[in-house]
Amino acid sequence: xxxxxxxxxxxxxxxxxxxxxxxxxxxxxxxxxxxxxxxxxxxxxxxxxxxxxxxxxxxxxxxxxxxxxxxxxxxxxxxxxxxxxxxxxxxxxxxxxxxxxxxxxxxxxxxxxxxxxxxxxxxxxxxxxxxxxxxxxxxxxxxxxxxxxxxxxxxxxxxxxxxxxxxxxxxxxxxxxxxxxxxxxxxxxxxxxxxxxxxxxxxxxxxxxxxxxxxxxxxxxxxxxxxxxxxxxxxxxxxxxxxxxxxxxxxxxxxxxxxxxxxxxxxxxxxxxxxxxxxxxxxxxxxxxxxxxxxxxxxxxxxxxxxxxxxxxxxxxxxxxxxxxxxxxxxxxxxxx
Amino acid sequence: xxxxxxxxxxxxxxxxxxxxxxxxxxxxxxxxxxxxxxxxxxxxxxxxxxxxxxxxxxxxxxxxxxxxxxxxxxxxxxxxxxxxxxxxxxxxxxxxxxxxxxxxxxxxxxxxxxxxxxxxxxxxxxxxxxxxxxxxxxxxxxxxxxxxxxxxxxxxxxxxxxxxxxxxxxxxxxxxxxxxxxxxxxxxxxxxxxxxxxxxxxxxxxxxxxxxxxxxxxxxxxxxxxxxxxxxxxxxxxxxxxxxxxxxxxxxxxxxxxxxxxxxxxxxxxxxxxxxxxxxxxxxxxxxxxxxxxxxxxxxxxxxxxxxxxxxxxxxxxxxxxxxxxxxxxxxxxxxx
Numbered sequence: 051x052x053x054x055x056x057x058x059x060x061x062x063x064x065x066x067x068x069x070x071x072x073x074x075x076x077x078x079x080x081x082x083x084x085x086x087x088x089x090x091x092x093x094x095x096x097x098x099x100x101x102x103x104x105x106x107x108x109x110x111x112x113x114x115x116x117x118x119x120x121x122x123x124x125x126x127x128x129x130x131x132x133x134x135x136x137x138x139x140x141x142x143x144x145x146x147x148x149x150x151x152x153x154x155x156x157x158x159x160x161x162x163x164x165x166x167x168x169x170x171x172x173x174x175x176x177x178x179x180x181x182x183x184x185x186x187x188x189x190x191x192x193x194x195x196x197x198x199x200x201x202x203x204x205x206x207x208x209x210x211x212x213x214x215x216x217x218x219x220x221x222x223x224x225x226x227x228x229x230x231x232x233x234x235x236x237x238x239x240x241x242x243x244x245x246x247x248x249x250x251x252x253x254x255x256x257x258x259x260x261x262x263x264x265x266x267x268x269x270x271x272x273x274x275x276x277x278x279x280x281x282x283x284x285x286x287x288x289x290x291x292x293x294x295x296x297x298x299x300x301x302x303x304x305x306x307x308x309x310x311x312x313x314x315x316x317x318x319x320x321x322x323x324x325x326x327x328x329x330x331x332x333x334x335x336x337x338x339x340x341x342x343x344x345x346x347x348x349x350x351x352x353x354x355x356x357x358x359x360x361x362x363x364x365x366x367x368x369x370x371x372x373x374x375x376x377x378x379x380x381x382x383x384x385x386x387x
Numbered sequence: 388x389x390x391x392x393x394x395x396x397x398x399x400x401x402x403x404x405x406x407x408x409x410x411x412x413x414x415x416x417x418x419x420x421x422x423x424x425x426x427x428x429x430x431x432x433x434x435x436x437x438x439x440x441x442x443x444x445x446x447x448x449x450x451x452x453x454x455x456x457x458x459x460x461x462x463x464x465x466x467x468x469x470x471x472x473x474x475x476x477x478x479x480x481x482x483x484x485x486x487x488x489x490x491x492x493x494x495x496x497x498x499x500x501x502x503x504x505x506x507x508x509x510x511x512x513x514x515x516x517x518x519x520x521x522x523x524x525x526x527x528x529x530x531x532x533x534x535x536x537x538x539x540x541x542x543x544x545x546x547x548x549x550x551x552x553x554x555x556x557x558x559x560x561x562x563x564x565x566x567x568x569x570x571x572x573x574x575x576x577x578x579x580x581x582x583x584x585x586x587x588x589x590x591x592x593x594x595x596x597x598x599x600x601x602x603x604x605x606x607x608x609x610x611x612x613x614x615x616x617x618x619x620x621x622x623x624x625x626x627x628x629x630x631x632x633x634x635x636x637x638x639x640x641x642x643x644x645x646x647x648x649x650x651x652x653x654x655x656x657x658x659x660x661x662x663x664x665x666x667x668x669x670x671x672x673x674x675x676x677x678x679x680x681x682x683x684x685x686x687x688x689x690x691x692x693x694x695x696x697x698x699x700x701x702x703x704x705x706x707x708x709x710x711x712x713x714x715x716x717x718x719x720x721x722x723x724x
Contacts, residue, residue, distance in 0.1 A: 077543040079550065142509065146502040165483040165549055168505060172479065173542045175509065179516045180535035183528050190528050191520050198517035205510045206414040212502055213416070 061112045062105050064122060065129045072130055072181045076173050083170040087141055087158050103153060106382065107236060108133040110265075111244040113378060114258050117371035120248020127185035128193050128243035134178035135197060136236055139204050142171040146212065154286045175201065192246045200239035207231025214298045218321050225303040226267065233273075234266030241265075257365040261375065264358035269382045271351040274299035275344065276385065278335055290331045293338075296320050300350075301343040309341025316341065355379045398449045399442050401459060402466045406445075409467055409518045413510050420507040424478055424495050440490060443719065444573060445470040447602075448581040450715060451595050454699075454708035457585020464522035465530050465580035471515035472534060473573055476541050479508040483549065491623045512538065529583045537576035544568025551635045555658050562640040563604065570610075571603030578602075594702040598712065601695035606719045608688040611636035612681065613722065615672055627668045630675075633657050637687075638680040646678025653678065692716045 073084050085091045092098050108129035115125035144152055145159040145167040159167035182194045210228040214220045241262035245255045276285055277292035277299055285291070292299050306317045316337040319330065326334075338344055358379045362372055410421050422428045429435050445466035452462035481489055482496040482504040496504035519531045547565040551557045578599035582592045613622055614629035614636055622628070629636050643654045653674040656667065663671075675681055695716050699709055 075539065077539075077546055079546050080542060138509075142505055146505060164501070168479055168483060168508075169542050169546055171505075172475075172508070172512065173539065175512055176535050176538035176542070179531060180539065183532045183535060194516060194531060195520045198513050198520060201513040202412065202414075202510065202517065205417060205506050205513070209414055209416050209506055 061109045061122065061129070064112070064126060065105065065108045065133065068126045068130045068181075069133055072134070072177055075177065075180070079166075080170055080173045083158055083162060083166055084137075084174060086161075087137060087170065089153065089155075093156070093161050103137075105133060106378070107136050107240040110237065110240040110262065110378060111247075113371070113374055114241045114244025114262075115248040116244075117258070117367045117375060118245045118248045118250035118254055119368075120244075120250070124187065125244045125247045127181050127187060127190075128240075128247045131178040131182045131193070131197050132200075132236060132240045132243060134174045134181070135201055135204070138171045138174035138178070139208070139236075141167050141174070143208060145171075146208070151286055187247055189246050189249060193243045196239045196242050196246065200235045203231040203235030205231075207233070207235070215296075217298075218317070220298045220303055222300070222303050222307050225298065225300050229267055229270040229300065230263065233270040234263045237266035237269065238262035254365045254367075257361050260361035261358045261379075264354045264361060265379045265382060268351040268354035268358070268379065271300055271347045271354070272383055272385055274301050275347050275351075278338060279344075290335050293331050293334045294326055296326075301338050301347040304346050305338050305341035305343035308346075309337070309343055312337045312341035313343075351383050355383050398446045398459065398466070401449070401463060402442065402445045402470065405463045405467045405518075406470055409471070409514055412514065412517070416503075417507055417510045420495055420499060420503055421474075421511060423498075424474060424507065426490065426492075430493070430498050440474075442470060443715070444473050444577040447574065447577040447599065447715060448584075450708070450711055451578040451581025451599075452585040453581075454595070454704045454712060455582045455585045455587035455591050456705075457581075457587070461524065462581045462584045464518050464524060464527075465577075465584045468515040468519045468530070468534050469537075469573060469577045469580060471511045471518070472538055472541070475508045475511035475515070476545070476573075478504050478511070480545060482508075483545070488623055524584055526583050526586060530580045533576045533579050533583065537572045540568040540572030542568075544570070544572070552633075554635075555654070557635045557640055559637070559640050559644050562635065562637050566604055566607040566637065567600065570607040571600045574603035574606065575599035591702045591704075594698050597698035598695045598716075601691045601698060602716045602719060605688040605691035605695070605716065608637055608684045608691070609720055609722055611638050612684050612688075615675060616681075627672050630668050630671045631663055633663075638675050638684040641683050642675050642678035642680035645683075646674070646680055649674045649678035650680075688720050692720050 069088070070090070073081055073088070076084060082091070082095050086093055089103070090097065111125050111129040111132055112122040116122055140152065141158050144157040145164060149157055150160040151157060158170055178197060179194055182190055182197065187193065207228050207230070210224070211232060214228065238259045239262070241258035242255050245258045274292065277287070277297065278290055278301065280287070282289050288294065293302070302316065302320070305313045307313065309316065316334060319334055359376050362375060406425070407427070410418055410425070413421060419428070419432050422432070423430055426440070427434065448462050448466035448469055449459040453459055477489065478495050481494040482501060486494055487497040488494060495507055515534060516531055519527055519534060524530065544565050544567070547561070548569060551565065575596045576599070578595035579592050582595045611629065614624070614634065615627055615638065617624070619626050625631065630639070639653065639657070642650045644650065646653065653671060656671055696713050699712060
């Protein structure tokens with residue numbers, strides 16, 4: 051894992067400089083809000099360090115560019131763009147979902163209100179395109195097209211996610227389709243953009259896109275497991291958070307569809323209006339385990355990582371790069387509980 | 388004015404077909420919401436007609452393309468893009484401003500809630516870039532760059548507009564700067580994109596951009612006059628609407644800065660917390676007149692239209708096209724009270 055951590059660290063420096071240059075274009079108010087969200091300053095604008103996200107998507111852009119024989123520097127505008135699109139979606143999703151904390155800090159809307167969160171998100175989405183289009187890359191149109199399509203998929207996923215809140219009959223297939231939009235699309239786009247900006251042929255771009263898509267599904271499966279069993283000091287959320295909120299996550303949906311008696315009990319509990327006590331929630335978590343859904347989610351995540359690696363086997367990628375992409379996939383799945 | 392109305396009608400058909408094709412890409416839920424907002428269906432998805440906006444921006448894109456000797460058809464993706472960006476900003480602004488009606492119909496957020504309005508706006512902004520980038524135009528990068536910069540300006544204008552609500556010391560210069568962002572930027576971009584997609588040289592693009600910018604200021608001045616004196620059956624808003632809500636519009640700001648006794652009285656009334664009766668609001672409207680601010684706004688709008696026409700005189704544009712662009716500017720200023 052150390053090699054992957056180093057890769058993420060190296061690329062983050064390269065990307066952060068370009069990201070800061072891009073954000074500097076925004077009006078002063080929006081710039082401060084976006085800088086806060088990205089972990090560069092506190093809510094008063096005082097510089098801070100180490101509060102940013104993992105920047106996995108932008109690291110993937112650079113890894114993909116290098117994997118196809120290009121220079122990481124050619125792919126930096128793409129890395130900045132996907133990081134901006136990812137953070138646009140976080141700021142808007144936090145508002146829509148009413149989440150008051152992210153990365154152990156207050157969310158934008160909870161500090162500055164709805165309008166500021168809407169505008170900061172809008173600004174980041176638009177800036178993503180501005181950066182790509184002004185990159186001077188001969189592949190800017192292809193890269194921008196990938197960003198725009200992935201954003202459309204992101205939005206589709208969030209629309210589905212919100213609709214699921216009011217439904218009791220969400221299928222595993224629908225849930226996977228939602229995750230493909232909400233998580234898979236931007237990871238697929240990240241890998242594809244890196245390859246595109248490095249001038250890779252379409253077949254190679256498609257293989258990297260498939261790799262990213264599978265990694266995205268694995269990522270979401272692990273995220274859903276963490277949403278139930280992650281330690282609060284790591285996730286920044288209460289224990290069994292997603293069960294408490296009744297979220298139709300992948301393991302929960304699988305348990306209801308395939309979990310026989312345990313699944314039926316879980317479904318009935320989720321559908322009931324009675325308050326959810328700590329003991330209830332703990333029992334619900336046990337039902338997800340006894341239904342086989344936790345084991346399914348873990349093995350499905352492993353399977354997706356394997357599929358991701360197989361996608362790369364279809365095209366010519368040097369062994370060292372293939373290994374780094376494999377490590378990145380494993381890094382995502384082996385996240386700390 | 389008839390010629391301009393015809394121009395708007397002709398180009399609307401050309402643009403609407405392409406706009407419908409673009410919107411068809413969205414997921415079913417978002418597609419329905421966007422179609423409702425664009426006036427194509429009611430809130431149940433049943434087709435309707437005649438509820439769309441004036442589509443001035445997209446008409447301007449096509450006019451500009453023809454003015455520089457290009458084909459309107461080359462500029463259609465640009466027209467679709469500016470129409471989508473304009474409507475993205477309307478849907479988000481309606482939510483931020485808490486407006487429940489637009490074009491005599493319920494606004495998106497008031498029908499479907501905040502999350503749906505946020506997502507529908509996001510989808511339109513992203514789709515604008517998707518359409519331009521997939522147009523196949525050799526000028527897609529230049530056009531997309533103009534769209535992205537204009538969006539950044541739109542956002543800056545809305546940030547300022549919201550900040551003005553909590554300030555009593557907004558200057559006319561700040562208010563014009565805000566209007567340049569919120570209204571001028573996208574009209575400037577519309578004219579510039581038409582020219583860019585038709586392959587015009589930079590000097591011509593700049594002239595059309597300046598034209599659009601001046602027209603935008605004129606548009607905002609007239610909009611502000613209508614916000615105070617527009618007839619409710621035309622504007623769809625209560626009489627003296629903007630005074631009732633205490634909006635720091637251009638005429639109000641001018642009255643406070645330059646209106647001597649009448650301006651001071653208006654400022655004191657706006658700053659007071661007491662409820663605004665109909666008689667109060669009527670008196671406030673009289674103060675705007677007696678301060679000279681209404682006359683200023685009207686003559687400033689005329690001056691901007693003149694500046695718009697002068698901007699075109701710097702470059703070679705055939706007389707018929709110059710005349711049509713002049714008519715469009717006048718059409719905007721001579722809107723019905």
